[in-house]
Amino acid sequence: MYSIGIDLGGTSAQVVAVKKDKILFHTSILVRDNSSLQHILSDLSNCIDKFRISRPEALVSIGIAFPSIVDAPNNKILSQYVKYPDAVGFDLENWAKIKFGTALFLENDARAALIGENHFGLAKGYGNSCFLTLGTGIGSAIMLDGKLLRGSNHLAGNLLGHTIIQYDGGKCNCNGIGCAESEGSGWWLNNKFHEINREDLCDQGFKALLEPENVSSPIFQEILTQLIKVYKTIMINAVHCYDPEIIILGGGIAEGMNTYIPVFQKAIEQHCWIPPGTVKIMKSSLGIYAGAIGAACLYLNRDSKTPLNAT
Numbered sequence: 575m576y577s578i579g580i581d582l583g584g585t586s587a588q589v590v591a592v593k594k595d596k597i598l599f600h601t602s603i604l605v606r607d608n609s610s611l612q613h614i615l616s617d618l619s620n621c622i623d624k625f626r627i628s629r630p631e632a633l634v635s636i637g638i639a640f641p642s643i644v645d646a647p648n649n650k651i652l653s654q655y656v657k658y659p660d661a662v663g664f665d666l667e668n669w670a671k672i673k674f675g676t677a678l679f680l681e682n683d684a685r686a687a688l689i690g691e692n693h694f695g696l697a698k699g700y701g702n703s704c705f706l707t708l709g710t711g712i713g714s715a716i717m718l719d720g721k722l723l724r725g726s727n728h729l730a731g732n733l734l735g736h737t738i739i740q741y742d743g744g745k746c747n748c749n750g751i752g753c754a755e756s757e758g759s760g761w762w763l764n765n766k767f768h769e770i771n772r773e774d775l776c777d778q779g780f781k782a783l784l785e786p787e788n789v790s791s792p793i794f795q796e797i798l799t800q801l802i803k804v805y806k807t808i809m810i811n812a813v814h815c816y817d818p819e820i821i822i823l824g825g826g827i828a829e830g831m832n833t834y835i836p837v838f839q840k841a842i843e844q845h846c847w848i849p850p851g852t853v854k855i856m857k858s859s860l861g862i863y864a865g866a867i868g869a870a871c872l873y874l875n876r877d878s879k880t881p882l883n884a885t
């Protein structure tokens with residue numbers, strides 16, 4: 575018996591199959607059209623069907639990680655994400671039941687990534703952990719005393735990217751002012767590239783700031799400095815709000831963050847009310863598959879630290 579996990583992003587979907595403590599299969603599917611769920615569900619069905627042919631044993635569940643506010647206990651997508659506008663209200667449970675005859679579990683993508691790290695990765699054994707997705711936006715999830723934070727509107731721990739770090743700062747895509755995302759994030763970086771007439775760098779994103787021809791330029795240095803300051807601020811705020819033992823960095827920008835992890839570590843030691851060395855900061859060990867792996871584990875107990883092989 576195995577489970578399928580899907581991390582549904584706007585440009586690609588990651589798919590994994592998990593059995594006990596093993597990841598049987600993983601692949602990434604390019605999203606052809608993110609104006610509706612229809613195309614991607616069809617592509618996902620084909621991918622799952624192909625895998626099922628090779629594994630005659632029972633498929634126990636499908637888990638989906640989605641980048642918006644999710645009412646996980648009731649399997650509902652609550653907020654509209656810029657992609658897949660028809661996702662709110664879409665009956666994914668019915669899709670899984672009709673197509674595969676199996677149960678479906680939904681979760682926010684950052685929470686799913688933390689669940690994945692908790693079962694298979696760096697958060698294993700930690701009761702207090704924080705996952706930060708540093709990509710186009712900034713996603714977050716928090717586990718405290720072994721329980722995922724959810725809150726009264728399902729957004730607890732999810733919105734560190736929309737905490738206000740500059741009260742008279744820039745306008746955010748959430749209509750807020752001076753959110754962490756509007757002061758430094760992947761989409762903020764693209765706006766900066768447009769401002770300096772370097773739209774050609776948007777495809778490279780954060781990596782462009784580290785290119786030898788750009789690294790000594792004062793304009794690029796200023797952009798990089800602000801971005802790192804924003805990430806530092808989020809991590810300091812996360813420590814003061816949630817007191818985690820470990821902060822795990824995922825998302826596309828985290829891929830280039832090795833050099834800056836000691837900078838974040840030092841900032842926490844300088845500015846947080848905790849003994850030095852008590853918070854670890856590490857890059858995700860599961861990479862782009864953290865969310866999909868966590869989604870595959872949702873059928874166990876979405877708030878539990880129970881290892882997958884305990885069932």
Ligand SMILES: [Zn+2]
Binds near residue numbers: 735750751753755
């Ligand atoms: Zn915002």
